[in-house]
Amino acid sequence: MDFELRPKGKKCFSFVVVADTHINQDEHTSSSPYATNALANARARQVFLEIAAMPEQPQFVIHLGDIVNPVPSLPTFDQAVRHFKDIIKPVKVPVHVLPGNHDVGDKRIEWMPAEQVCDSFLEKYRASFGDDFFSFEQEGLRFILVNSLLINSGLEDEKRQQQWLERQLEVAEAKAQRVFMFMHYPPYIYSTQEKGNYDNLDEPGRGWLLGLMARPQVEAVFAGHVHNFWYDRVGTSEFYMLPSTAFLRHDFSEFFRCAPEAGDEFGRGDLQKFGYAIVDVYETGHVCYSVRSNGRSAEPGQPCSDQPMSYRAHPKVSGLASIGVELRHPWAESVQITSTGGVQEFGRKWARNDYPLQALWEMGARLAKVPDIDLIEDESRERMQKLAAVGHHFVVTCVGMPKKKALSDVNLKNAGVSAFEVNLTAQRFEQAAENLAAIRREHGVKIYYAKLLTADPSQYDGTHFSHVVRAGFELDELDGYIEVITQAVKDGVIDGITVRVDSTQCLRAACRRMQAFHDRTGAQILASLKLSGPGIATERADDAANVASVAHAMVFAATTRGIQFVYDTFMDVDRGYFPRHAFIDRRYNPRPMARAFTTLMAILGGGQAVRVAKGSDEKWALRFSVGSDQYGLTAAQAGAATHLHVLDASTEDTTSVLDLATGMPVSSQGLLHTETTPVTGS
Known part of the structure; x- marks a missing residue:
């Protein structure tokens, strides 16, 4: 590849990015007609309590704007500002903010009735929060916060910010500094050439800003406003668009080929899409982790409620690259977002899911x-x-x-x-x-x-016949192909073969057979792990069994030679043939299987040696070690090895327990081991 974005060297520090909190003037009250908006304060409070409770504290927090929901012309603006300042008090590191359209007025749009950015709104913002564009340094890196509402505004401060920003990048280039930029409006959401709409910046400001973003010293750019997740690159700069902690911009629910769930206010309350980001900065490069807040909330005076998942993973730092998924559904699909009214009345706009x-x-x-x-x-x-x-x-x-x-x-x-x-x-x-x-x-x-x-x-009984396509070698036929495959590998025809493992088959036994075939033939194995059941018309929706399967598969992927594991389904199949649950549902929200994958990737993918304990042990469905750390996998209920015990290396007693279905710690009291199903049996 042309260049590498995976980080190098040691981790230097981390910071948190929050967007679009939309703080209201009162608890459980909002000028918005949506009930979801009325919960914005409690949800933001929970997020900042989570930040304050992080075991490894970030160096700072950056807020990407739309800090409050009332616009500056409303008498409730000042009260909302006071609530925001109270909400962030538990955080003991600096919280840097920049303005969004709710904070200083909307960008200049002739067809938008909302009040637009003006000098008086800017003055009110500065009196409430301080400078609306500024920079600071952290360990030799430059962090630049931009007031994107000034771009194309025609105000005197537009030119002042333009000159200042260009000078900031010149200084950074002269000092060979890495630059991180932050703004509310993204310059675009789909294409740098897209027409102007409510969600982007118009020309000529867009082109000017993109030129700055593409400069080689700019490492990453973060934007809010759109309340959805997007990723792109501008030159070598990584461009992140973040979700809100408060609500989803539900016009983009057009991505999903199913209706919003009942009670989700037509998509606005799709809780699993709320969140924020944690960014780890390395000597070279960075990693941006997505944290789903899932609509967690905390009332005034209450302690932090549920924490986010205990473990985080990311392809940039994952050392376990021998297990993954098959992307049967479109995974980079562009969709025309319907003009349903509201902020999108004229025509359709393109967006990528x-x-x-x-x-x-x-x-x-x-x-x-x-x-x-x-x-x-x-x-x-x-x-x-x-x-x-x-x-x-x-x-x-x-x-x-x-x-x-x-x-x-x-x-x-x-x-x-x-x-x-x-x-x-x-x-x-x-x-x-x-x-x-x-x-x-x-x-x-x-x-x-x-x-x-x-x-x-096997499918023909005089009444039925099969139209079902089956690809990949069956486990039972491997021995009959030893000579053919050995010769094909020797002749340089292939590197390996695909072997299918059905959901009803014992994964541990399958691994033994595939390992033996690899050792005899030299053929690498691509293990296709099936999530469908045996019946073409019968749904397999056993999330607990899927968690058990992926827990074992990931340990085997970390400990076997010459085998890669690919689950044959990433997103649920809820129509058509072989309906089944997978890692994400049809709204692209994670199922328990995905959370188990995340937790185990964080544990197994750090580069330490992983070993499976030899012999049988009635207490554990599977026992393994990662470096000097010991783990035991048990079943919380029949057929579901969902609990991971962290063991004391000397006494083998349980020190903590993780529920792999949630990624959260649980009490170890009262857990009973029960036999696992053949999917993961010995």
Whole structure:
């Protein structure tokens, strides 16, 4: 790839970014007609209590604007400001704020009836919060807070900020300083060439700002306003758009192919999309962690309620790259957002759905299997290229041979392509051997052979027949292909094979058989872990069993040789064939399986040696160590190994317990081990 965004060196410090708290003038009261807005104070209070309680304190907090909900012309503005200052009092590190449109008035739009930015509103903001644009330094890095409402405003302060910002970057360049920039309005949400709308900056200010963002010393840019998660790059600068702690901009619920849940106020109250960010800064590079606040709230005078998940993961720092997911659904899909009224009345606007990416990042999942259409089509290929620099790598699956367009028009390394999976019948594989060997040599990618089932007599009983496609070697047929695969690997035709493991099969036993095949043949294994049940028309919605499965799979991925594990479904299938639960639901919110993946990635992916304890132990479904730390996996209920015990290395007593389904600590009292199902049995 052209360049690498994974951090290097030691971690220096961290900071927190919060956006769009929309503090009201009173508790549980809002000028908005939505009940969700009335809870903004309690939700912001909880977030700042969480920040104050962080074991490793950040150096500072930055708020991206829309601090309060009442606009400056309302008599309730000052009262909302006082509430905000009370809410942030528990935080003992500096809280830096910048203005949003609710704080100083909207950008200049002739079709918007809301009051717009003006000198008097700016004066009121400065009297309440201080400077509206400024910079500071932390350990030699420069942090620049921009008043994006001034851009294109025509006010005298627009020119003053413009000259100041250009000078800031000149000074940073002269000092070889890394720069982090912060603003309320993003310059764009989908394309740098998109037309102006409520959610972006208009020209000519947009082009000017993008030119500054693209300067090489600018490492990252953070924006709010849109109340949704997006990620992009401007030059080499990483561009993050953050969710709100208060509510979702629910016009973007057009992303989801299902209606909002009852009680979610037509999408505005989709709690799992509320949140903030924690940024770890390294000697080189940074990592931006998404933290879902899930609408947690705290009343005045109350202590911090539930904490966020105990563990965090991210592809930039994940050391375990041998387990991932298959992205069957579109994962970088562009959608035309309907003009439903409100702030979007004229025409439609394009937006890309980055919620699959947010979930992948929270899981720390670096490995993904994608269909070859993602490599061939421009938009998804460009996303692959951007994500490769973050640490993602892709296995591209195709029916038959890789298409010429995927080989001739694409820099596979820059797109993060580590392998092709070729789905072929045994006869076609034999015929394609020479061409497969040539692809390996010329393009430097691995080839996995997934054998297609051409006949399924087990499904024929004189009444029924099978139309179900089955790809990948069955475990029971591996021994019969030892000679063929050994020779294919020796001849440089393939690197390995795909083996399917059904949800009803014992994963530990499957790993033993795949490991033995790898040892005998030299073939690497791409284990395709199925989440569907045996019935094409029967839903498999057992989240507890999925947690048990992924817990074992991740430990095995960290301890086996020559095997990569890919779950065949990332997002639920809730229509069509083989309906099933997976890592995220159809609103792109994480299921328990995703939270278990995150927790175990944080534990297993740090680069320390992982070992599975030998022999059987009636107490544990699985026992393993990470470095000197000891762990035991148990079942909280039949068929679900959901609890991870942290053990004292000398006494083997439990010191703490994690519920993998939630990622949260639980009491170890009263936990009973019960036998696991064949999915994860010994």
